[in-house]
Amino acid sequence: MNVQRKLEILADAAKYDASCASSGTEKRDSSDGKGLGSTAPGMGICHSYAPDGRCISLLKILLTNACNYDCLYCVNRASSNVPRARFTVDEVVKLTLDFYRRNYIEGLFLSSGIIRSADYTMEQVVSVARKLRQEHHFRGYIHLKTIPEADDALIAEAGQYADRLSINIEVPEEASLAKLAPEKDVRAIRRTMGRLRLKLDEAGEGRKLTPKGNTAPKFAPAGQSTQMIVGADSASDRTILDTSANLYGSYRLKRVYYSAFSPIPDASHALPLSAPPLVREHRLYQADWLMRFYGFDVGEIVDETAGMLSLDIDPKLAWALRHRDRFPLDVNRASREDLLRVPGFGTKAVDRIIATRRVTSIRAADLARLHIPRNKALPFIVLSDHRPSPHLLDSAGLAERFKPKATQLGFGF
């Protein structure tokens, strides 16, 4: 089998992993003339986009799609009939360098099916990174999948080469994971995430204490992340977001990715064979952002009785409609915390409002220059030349006017 054919099989096998980030790592480049590559610590770079709207930043592949596990939702499960392939370490190294030199990618995201044992699999994955870093002095981005229960020395070595490590929790509820992925052990996954956090903390504290003579071993400067599949089981949005809050707090994850379960070739009958719930996935990302950057608690975001986020309107707007007594809010006076809760107000807009209002008051005509959608925000705010009609906030019709005419997709809000 030639490398091109292997690449087709092993990229196809890797595409259900949503993560493709190349951001948030340390600053590195090759201007010393010794190696190849650099990082873009600020925002990462997406070198292309596929028609599924997902960015292509890294060469995202499996080392092999042969797997001992039989996770029902997974295209690579042991009982699937998909064609199998396995890259050699050198093939992955060469492909990564060849793609990188042409500016196709920011680096490599390498994962693998579990073959032989956790340690054997992890050792194979680590060998690729070791070769890239040590023999080729590759300074680009590396994301490695961590195999739960792999030996501590291997994990420490992985963290020495990788910018990011990740372990996918896949399904939020333990009972459901046991059914869908009988060999996976969520406790082992959590224990390994815990080990990663201890190592990340240690490296982080080392950096803080002695910025120059740092003696703590380097460890995954872009942190760790995970992924949950949405829609493969009956877990509610509340359950998913509770799990996220727990994981963010417990293991300081940089990101939790949500991946709408999508039909796979040669799928198991035990799973819903339908179009992936893309709008639900989008709402979960919005809710995740509200938790991390807008000061919301899970309990506030999801309506207690429903347990699910509204698909029609975004979760912040839904919250505002449930808490109309807190509005209208005077934009020229309100605190940062309160401003962040206004529908249509993003973190950047709020920063600009706070800077602007020190100098001059904010009027309705200014909203466009702050990139705030007027129709969404106006019913909830007071400006120096605008006050919403009191009937509007109390009316049943307010919620109606936000119902979408067409399905909204994309991540920004």
Added chain:
Amino acid sequence: MHITLDSETDFDGWRQAARQLVLNDVRPPEVTWSVWGAAPGLFEPPDDVPPQDTPSGTFSVPAKFVDLAQSAILHRNPERFAILYRLLWRLRSNHDLLDVATDPDVSQAMTMAKAVHRDEHKMHAFVRFREIGREQKSHYVAWFEPEHHIVELAAPFFARRFADMAWSILTPEACAHWDGRAVSITPGVPKAEAPTQDRLEETWRRYYASIFNPARLKVKAMQKEMPRKYWRNLPEASLIKPLIEGAERATAAMIAGAATTPHKAQKRPEPVMPRTPSSTAGDIESIREQAAACRACPLWKDATQTVFGEGPPHAPLMLVGEQPGDKEDLAGRPFVGPAGQMLDRALEQAGIPRGKVYVTNAVKHFKFVPRGKIRLHQKPNTSEIRACRPWYERELKSVQPDLVVAMGATAAQSVFGKIMPVNKTRGRLIDLADGPRALVTVHPSYLLRLPDAEAKAREYQRFVDDLRMAADLIRKPARAD
């Protein structure tokens, strides 16, 4: 007054001219700007040289204006020089103007700067090198069509990234080259001068097609980030149309296709991580294994793992704490966090070697509520303490210490099987039902929480004194009295 700048990116020229104009009180409407040779219009006014003799007086601008102007000046909008001059003019009387994001001039300048940075970012992303020659002598050449005047701005990024290869980025307006030592800029060239193929492009296109998930078409999201104007220079873009067309067919086939019978050859080997068979033996290791799977109260769910006791299997002294904390939960070992460090110090001062101590907790899972990036410790309640007590009882039975030290109220409640006020019972030996004695003291984390230094020192000393009692007792076990 008309000013002609040397080039589209002549920031220094603009800055010098603008400075002279401001100092000479030339109002913005009186100035027009153009770039040398860019648009030699018939009605272009003759060049005015701004007065060179600097009038007295200086003025300063916020540092962020310089940043903003340096970026915005690379925008292709011919009005940019005038907008920035107007902004500069107004900044003299209103130093905070740049904070007013709602001001039309500020807003426009910021929008231009943002567009320039986006274009630069997209150039970093969408340049595609093609290799000419092979191996050591190869040269990598790309053709790119930026929207703004950003070639010089974007070039250093490629120099830092591809330091070990010779490369050129050709564009209609300017070209950037790197020879391994320095970046050089030359005039623009036509597209025909760029190479048209590369041996890796077919492999890259196959990757692009394979990483695409046809079940989740989001064409608008793709176009928002990768607008059509870039497509003509991206080797993978010719696949977009056929992939979209094939997507619905492919998805329908996947949904309609029944799951096939698994290959016989794909028999499932042994699970990689063998589940430990639970043992019923009474030694501490087998109790630990059983406790790892404990579900007697709901705390296991949010925690990472059971944090079981640790120490010599027949230690003369057993220390019982409340519950594992954040660090203990991650490490799976008791007393490794800040309270553990405090305890270690106190033990050493009391003359108790860690090797003689078995440390454990009344409750063996971490109870907390997540608050953003941290976990707030929660005190375990009576039913959780009760649910966990059998593990403590089995540890006690297995280790058989001479003395149990209960640190804090939760530990005391577990050790005595009922609520015991720490202050009333502290510092005296109490006989337990079958064998060992017990001593009550505070939990080391209580010492960590005390706000004032004096109280902290005093309470720490009392804690060490309590431990000294324990030290005396294990040195001469006096069960006979």
